[in-house]
Amino acid sequence: MAFLSDMDPKKLRLYGLVGSVVGIYLGAILNSALNTNVFSFIGAIAAIFAVIMGANAVRRVCAYGIGTGVPSIGMLALGMGIIAVMFGLSMAETLGSVLLGPIIILIYAGIFGYIIGVIANKVIKFNIPIMEEGNADLSMAGAMALLGWSFAISGTLGYVDILKDVLMTGYIAIIFIAGGLAILHPFNANLGPDEKQDRTLVNAVMCSGIAMIATGIAALMTQGLAPGLLQLVIGFAIWFYFFKMYYRLVKRDASAVVGTGLLPPTVQ
């Protein structure tokens, strides 16, 4: 994935938004048109696009140093995201069209994230120039990732179904933390003066693969064998492929990789 190495944030955001929205719609339409739920895995794939966008936003904002550690901003992203998702799905249900959901979610998340960014700069006086767009990105990424994984577990975009399959069962807690891991962990693990965009983002994709394994296990319970197993296998493949790639990048960026061997015998 050489294209991750020096892609500018605007392009990455575009890919993230388009990829996640198109993916979720594709999965939802295929599932409902063919009256099946094997296409639920597309939701988890769509979430990967959102996660890449979110991880890149974390890396841009946190490079300025926010003083509270990287996890705080990841939790903020997921906190804003879960509210946007529930609000959007509920509104779509009230308006009578399930397919409106992702659009409402995206608009609410974008506006709310932007306002949080403005508050951070104007009231808390952070004075980080990209705080507004960074927070809008984070909020949208968190929302789309949570929506993608919720869809992967429940197989529909219907508010009542997602409530029943994802919230009432408690799987929301798993995807909440797995999402936090995928969005905040990459920069937290790779930060430092030699932090490279491609290494961080490959790590993000790898974590999304782990999240997909988790949604696969949950989908086994909610949707049955075929969709769950499909997600598990694809998630494992993604994780394995990108773990190898990540290891290669780590070796590329490290000045030396040496084996330390076992602990030396105790000297008396």
Next chain:
Amino acid sequence: MIDTTITIVYILEILVGGLLVGIGVHFVPVGGAPAAMAQAAGIGTGTVQLAAGSGLTGLLAAGLMMEAMRLSGLANHIPAGEIDYNIWLVLASGAVGAGIMMGSTMLTGSWIYAYAVGAPFASAKVNYDPITGFSQPPYVAPGTVGQGIPTICFVSGLIGGMMGGLGGAMIYYPLYLINGNAALSAMFAIGIFLVNAVIASWNIQGTIEGFHDPKFKKWPFAFKACAIASILLALASVMITGGA
């Protein structure tokens, strides 16, 4: 449709809950990574982890109290829509739950600092502990900003934890009354909680010792920021439905 006055009351309750969370964070002695190495006073973890921990325990305690009220109402053959949820009991339950969580975290943390790390508890922000009156500077190791959890930090942390739990319960209570779905209300409350906790932790820039810390004077900024964020969140939360 819920009538307007009640909706406004719900919005105000969520707003006050968000503010309590935001201010409560300022009371918690957050030491961050330096405290984990016993080079600063406070609990050795980040603000968000502590705030989320106390808030979630508060939510659980409040949710348990509401569920108990619902069950006792059903047992007395009161229709589901007419059960009277006593807000004061719910709030007290949330505050006490979060206070216990924060207190036990600080107590066990203190054991580690005292018996494993072997550091004397001292604050570098005050010369005399305002509660015990003990002199602090002789016990502050050179090159550090205090160690462990001194009495003043412990008391401040208890207040902060209880405020966080109170805030969590105050957010959960109206949400549950609006949509009647415990899981949805809890997730929504967690979202509101995290947003407010992170904004407040940005305000204290990572570490604080408690209400005696000079950084505590910055709380009006967090008050304003959390008020704006909570209003926006409250407007969204009164519009969602419980999905039948």
